[in-house]
Amino acid sequence: MRRFSRRAHRAGLAPGTLKVTDTPPAHVPGIRIVDFDSAGLEERAGASLDDCLAGPREGTTRWIDVDGVHDAQLVTALGQHFGLHPLLLEDVVTVAQRSKVEAYGDATYLVVRMLQLDAAGAEVSSEQLSIVITGNTLISFQERPGDVFDGVRERLRAGRPRIRTGGPPYLAYALLDAVVDHYFVLLERIGDHIEVLEEALVSDPTPGTLSGIHALKRELIYLRKSVWPLREAISTMLREESLPFAGDLHVYLRDLYDHTVHVIETIESYRDLNAGMLDTYLSSASNRMNEIMKTLTIIATLFIPLTFLTSVYGMNFDHMPELHMQWGYPALWGVIVVASAWMLRLFRRRGWL
Amino acid sequence: MRRFSRRAHRAGLAPGTLKVTDTPPAHVPGIRIVDFDSAGLEERAGASLDDCLAGPREGTTRWIDVDGVHDAQLVTALGQHFGLHPLLLEDVVTVAQRSKVEAYGDATYLVVRMLQLDAAGAEVSSEQLSIVITGNTLISFQERPGDVFDGVRERLRAGRPRIRTGGPPYLAYALLDAVVDHYFVLLERIGDHIEVLEEALVSDPTPGTLSGIHALKRELIYLRKSVWPLREAISTMLREESLPFAGDLHVYLRDLYDHTVHVIETIESYRDLNAGMLDTYLSSASNRMNEIMKTLTIIATLFIPLTFLTSVYGMNFDHMPELHMQWGYPALWGVIVVASAWMLRLFRRRGWL
Amino acid sequence: MRRFSRRAHRAGLAPGTLKVTDTPPAHVPGIRIVDFDSAGLEERAGASLDDCLAGPREGTTRWIDVDGVHDAQLVTALGQHFGLHPLLLEDVVTVAQRSKVEAYGDATYLVVRMLQLDAAGAEVSSEQLSIVITGNTLISFQERPGDVFDGVRERLRAGRPRIRTGGPPYLAYALLDAVVDHYFVLLERIGDHIEVLEEALVSDPTPGTLSGIHALKRELIYLRKSVWPLREAISTMLREESLPFAGDLHVYLRDLYDHTVHVIETIESYRDLNAGMLDTYLSSASNRMNEIMKTLTIIATLFIPLTFLTSVYGMNFDHMPELHMQWGYPALWGVIVVASAWMLRLFRRRGWL
């Protein structure tokens, strides 16, 4: 997961200049157009720019789904056709925005971070999703193909009444809802990961466990930074009367708001748990160190004095009367045994054994 | 205590689709209907869906108590009969909501986390309680049988005037009050647990004490996450005039609000105490380590130089005049005794003995 | 100091049921009635319930001071006579409330935690003080005899004009002021304690110092929990126009508010200092450990190689030419001295000596 954004080389340009960050254009932009009303739906994958500009029938809602914001020419053409503000277009192509909702004249601009797990559930890809609502058209921009909107398309095709007749604002809500629902998928995976780490902490903590904890921490910092501004944005959608999210959409947006707050609170709880795991690791490392030092101290305290004693009788003085006594050697063994027993008792009393 | 929710596999469905999380349906849903007014009370345990749909007499309050939200068919049928919003029903069956209160048209929806200790006081079970107020009916939903409302039922049967005549809003208050009162039961148990841990920390801290501290920490993180949003919800009940909690109910709700704040502040204090216990454990572990190292250092510092001395006179050089002196051996003992005494005095001065 | 409250066994009862927590009723409740106006004052210690019910003369302010809220009958009788709300009475007898002010119909209810040092200044007793203002009567409830109001009684008897003519609201202020002033007494004691601990930390830190720091931490957590809500309560008294604290009483209440904030800020500063003391302890423990390990390392590094050397010449090989040299033994001593000197220089360079 690439963590922090590159916005740098833009510095020095006029606000509103389209300058795409320098990732190589790995693919041709793909456009998918969906026109629908309560009666029917027409879907064109691989549409061209001209398709976009040829407006839909009166009373029809159009969803233009663009993959590949590195194509400045395409974005500019769309912007000119729909009369979008230069700052809006700049935000679309600068793929490191914080989530926000903003009215630029008649157009409403939403930007949000879309996080998705790959099929194997191991890798997270993070991408900026821009949604522009203008008239009866909704344009969604992202860089790479692949999104979390299959369910939304399913419902559109199935002809569910609410989504077919709700116009661009409801569609925008449906897209946001899909994005937030995928946050929960991610949180679930992280929850599983936390349980695995806690298991490992209790049974057999290794340096690998430690790197796992630190990696989790970085992941949570990134997630928090991605999700936190979304709450503010949805709150703006609910509060700002100039935005096109009025009437019965409010019930849906409040629901979405609650889910977002739920995501944030879960992230905060995970951060607390994460901090707790680090404490657990460090304190159990400290316990192990105590264990190791105790072993060393017991052995050294037991044998160093005894070795001193034996080394005394290994000296070669001419006059050492003990050496010549009949019972000297067994007596020394007696001393050794008694001293060892006494020390072991001492260790036991101190709780070292 | 299962800690974090599974909401994941819902992602991709339309908002408002009923999809129950995949715990196996361990039991048939149970329904209990209580109809009451100031004059009398009728109670039917084991009621059927049809009983629910056959409305009560005019002027009567009905409480429908449903255990088993995994039965999507049942919930949908109730929802259609009472004209409930799809999003409301979705929240009922998705058993990992944060506490909130929300108006969906004429219906008022309350969701809260119900925590109860089992009979032995050892296990906590956590469950989502949904309360729907619509007309003169209150429906409470939960997944598993067993709740904290025996006291409320007792008072209903005993014919206490306030609860008999207060209608669904007062009944909802009474249920919430019972839920919050059980938080205090839980807090008391935790308070006892904290005292046991502090006792253990002072008298005989073991690695078990440490795991106890960490387990407590996780428990408090979970509790906090459960209770915190409730405060906001009750505050909304007091503030929002469109909700049916007006008039003299405000006195009761303010009282409930104060209790909730009290629970939250107690949890925060417990978290502080918990953090303090970890500090205590670590600093006493550090003290013990100091103690161990001091012992090792004293022994090693005392005997290693002496052993060097004796090993000198264990050498086999042909010309070692000391070895042949009459008083060599006793003189060496003298040196040993004097050196030991001097070192012991040094240790005592440094405060190591 | 008993730290956290027992509210548990109330769960399951109706809100507003009087159920006293189960401390044994160690004493008969005591009632003291003071009737006063600008002209005179009448005081009856050991009054009976009937004395309370026989109202004072018109234009007179009455202060009923009840010790012993475990007597539910007495509290209920007073409640009925003065028409107090059941929730109010429940709060009076449940002696673990957070501080608050609340209007229940005509009556105003204040609850606050009263902390007092015993005569020796060693023990803190903590008690719930409930104040009810209704008409021209103020009732103060607490569990144990003994309070911090001797100064207030003195001023009443001395006939100070402000307190004699201010009615129940001014009297309530005077009682709160006395309570808050005793917080300062407590803070001063804690301030002294902190200085003693800091002295000990600098001069001679022992494990006892450490327990002192941890005990202080727990005390501050408790204090904070007790005082924090009071600020909110006084702020409500100033803001809420339905409460009887209008007009020139505001000057006094603002002063009280400032004192409460001062108490809170001092507690926060103490908490910071306390955290700093723990850091100091741990870092000086780490310093001592470094000192100990340095000693061990110096001794071991000096003598272990030398002992190896001597043990070489203690071997019994038949062919060891050094042993038979004339100057072997003195030469070895030379090597020992030179090596020791070299190592000592090395230690000095590393700053270990």
Added chain:
Amino acid sequence: MRRFSRRAHRAGLAPGTLKVTDTPPAHVPGIRIVDFDSAGLEERAGASLDDCLAGPREGTTRWIDVDGVHDAQLVTALGQHFGLHPLLLEDVVTVAQRSKVEAYGDATYLVVRMLQLDAAGAEVSSEQLSIVITGNTLISFQERPGDVFDGVRERLRAGRPRIRTGGPPYLAYALLDAVVDHYFVLLERIGDHIEVLEEALVSDPTPGTLSGIHALKRELIYLRKSVWPLREAISTMLREESLPFAGDLHVYLRDLYDHTVHVIETIESYRDLNAGMLDTYLSSASNRMNEIMKTLTIIATLFIPLTFLTSVYGMNFDHMPELHMQWGYPALWGVIVVASAWMLRLFRRRGWL
């Protein structure tokens, strides 16, 4: 620097009673009167109480500067003459208030903590400054002689128009400005101190460095507690229309407000830096410990096995064939050299050398 206040023995007195804290009255109170208008200025040091009571000419602003609030009689006399509220006078003589501004009837009361470095720049003295504005008179109270107002007096004498014609409110602003400017002097000294400590941390950390860090921490806690409430007070001066700081004074007060916020933010940054220094100290202590233990382990791991080897051949068994071999002794030396070399290589690989 005496850190925390003594307010204790006041408890039990009526609010508004003048009881001075029990520092011995080390000096006679000094009074300095300055009368000025746009035309001229008259200054009397060592004035008497009677001088204060004999009012200035119409249209003249009077500044009464009192050193020595322990003289309750003097303060009471001034209070009676100017009709000041008893609570105001109580705050003047209780020299441990938090900074605030308060209107008591016609009089405005300001209290703030004045911090000054002594001439040598080593000691900080902390004192309570009370400012009372009533009519065309400003009275400033403090306990000890010596203040930070020489610059203000200079500008008064020099006849600067703004200060001569601004009346008591501008004078109060000028005094506060002088106080806040001296906070910057103090912050600069602390900034220098931080740089010295950081230098020491990098080059040669000693236990003295550690005490320096902890002392700095305590100083910052005290500073923070002193300055924080001032921001609130100045904000009140700007907001509260009943206070006499209207019109073009707002520009000056906003400037003062910004400076105060700047002081607070600098203190917070210093606290962060201070916490970082403690971390640095502890981690470099841990590094040194690692260094020490590495040395010990290398020596012990190298020589303990070798000593074992030599001690084997120091045994006196009758039948030890190795002892009688021609090349036994040189062969052993070979083993020793090879084993040492192998171990040194091992240490080098682990990065211990």
Added chain:
Amino acid sequence: MRRFSRRAHRAGLAPGTLKVTDTPPAHVPGIRIVDFDSAGLEERAGASLDDCLAGPREGTTRWIDVDGVHDAQLVTALGQHFGLHPLLLEDVVTVAQRSKVEAYGDATYLVVRMLQLDAAGAEVSSEQLSIVITGNTLISFQERPGDVFDGVRERLRAGRPRIRTGGPPYLAYALLDAVVDHYFVLLERIGDHIEVLEEALVSDPTPGTLSGIHALKRELIYLRKSVWPLREAISTMLREESLPFAGDLHVYLRDLYDHTVHVIETIESYRDLNAGMLDTYLSSASNRMNEIMKTLTIIATLFIPLTFLTSVYGMNFDHMPELHMQWGYPALWGVIVVASAWMLRLFRRRGWL
């Protein structure tokens, strides 16, 4: 990077006195005047004070760019010509302000911290930028030559319509936008630095890594202190109607506001990452210590008892029957081998090998 400001020696002066902080005036102040309207642009580098005072043609916007605020005479002359408030001028020359926007009569004053990387990208220079808008003139003040405005000048010269016709308010926005864009350049460099440090932490942590972490921490504290107030300032520009930033400029300022919040949130994330890196370092240091101690303990526990055994048979008692046994020596070797094997197994079981 010089971290904290010197404002000290100003104390004692009248508010509004121009006293420049005592850095030596290293250069003559440079003035650059740009006059422009939609039709054309005239640029004069190295202009004199008189050029500034000779006003531009009606309908033309003038940008006076002054490098060198140490020249109090120049600043005063400009101030008098444009009728600027003394406090404004004081803030211009006191180069350690927190960012703010303030209306002084007709003039609007903006102050912000300009951070730029040098060409090599290694050194950050930090400078105070003051912007004064008065009539159709914008004056920008800074101390040293060199700024981040080359892009703005480019666009002015290129005749971009928005900037040519937007007047001083749009120009001020463009300057602020350039400043904030350079924060991103700085953040990018810090992000790279964080990745290098994390790499080093994983592969080969050295004491140098640790100093890098601490240096980063100090840098982030400084950055935070610089940027945080800017958010407040821009929010004031949006909110305060008396300021000249009305109409369609709001869209631009909201965009700028979002960027500033983005900068702040990124700094906070970096701080979290930084704290995590310190934890990682310390826990891996603790791991290494464990490793070292384990080695020592294994060696000592293995060889110290064996050495004791051999030293027993190195004693010179007359009567030691074992010494004379035929198989004594090989038997002892057997004991040694068996004991070693047993201990190694023990170590392996404990996970030490």
